[in-house]
């Protein structure tokens with residue numbers, strides 16, 4: 001990572017039980033006006049939530065759909081967002097072949113959390129100003145803002161060009177990621193996944209039901225559960241890291257913001273909820289530092305390393321004596 005990126009530092013503070021840095025409220029990022037919705041985001045988020053609710057209607061509900069949603073949410077959240085956007089692209093915690101990196105980015109784009117340059121830039125800005133006023137999504141403004149409000153309302157400080165220039169120059173050296181900045185390509189990938197889930201479900205329906213109508217309904221079920229429900233689930237999983245883990249949980253490290261390790265988010269989001277550990281050692285590909293802090297994203301990176309598909313894995317290993325000590 002180039003020196004103008006603010007994330008490559010590693011804290012040398014030892015593992016210890018420490019209180020939160022602050023408990024005060026902060027103001028919205030400068031320029032945010034709550035009555036100025038980001039309409040494209042509002043419409044997309046509302047559409048996906050309504051489609052996810054529709055998946056529960058009797059004509060679309062199927063246990064196969066539920067299973068597809070659970071499995072694909074686990075896979076896309078872990079591989080696309082946690083492993084690729086966060087630990088690989090944002091923090092450069094390891095390296096992998098370009099074909100694999102690009103494949104993982106396509107999976108991440110299917111999670112509808114914006115382009116790699118945008119995601120990386122917003123997250124680097126979060127680390128740079130965590131829980132201070134320019135932080136794009138600190139829950140110290142309020143929980144709603146930290147969880148979803150920051151996506152629903154315009155934030156002039158996140159105008160793309162200035163943000164990219166400051167935080168995502170390295171990402172935009174890759175021509176594939178520049179192409180993804182053109183909305184058409186991002187939309188094509190997202191539309192293709194809707195079609196793919198429907199077609200796979202429809203073919204399965206043809207093989208298992210008696211009529212074309214039933215096959216089409218089964219295709220619709222797989223599409224709604226595999227895309228809409230899964231996307232909404234992964235969104236709230238990601239947003240919980242921004243909101244919950246800056247409010248509730250315990251702290252292993254003395255960091256200059258309010259990051260916490262939260263058991264619920266830690267297990268739900270494949271290790272991303274060990275967020276205090278992460279803020280203390282942001283480049284480390286390993287976020288779980290204590291024996292109960294399971295980190296399936298890191299285990300996946302280790303698996304890729306075993307397979308020869310990940311190299312230069314940056315790992316912070318906590319002192320052994322303190323990791324075995326009980327924690328309040």
Ligand SMILES: [Zn+2]
Nearest residue numbers: 126130259275
């Ligand atoms: Zn954070």
Ligand SMILES: [Zn+2]
Nearest residue numbers: 123127278282
């Ligand atoms: Zn991070």
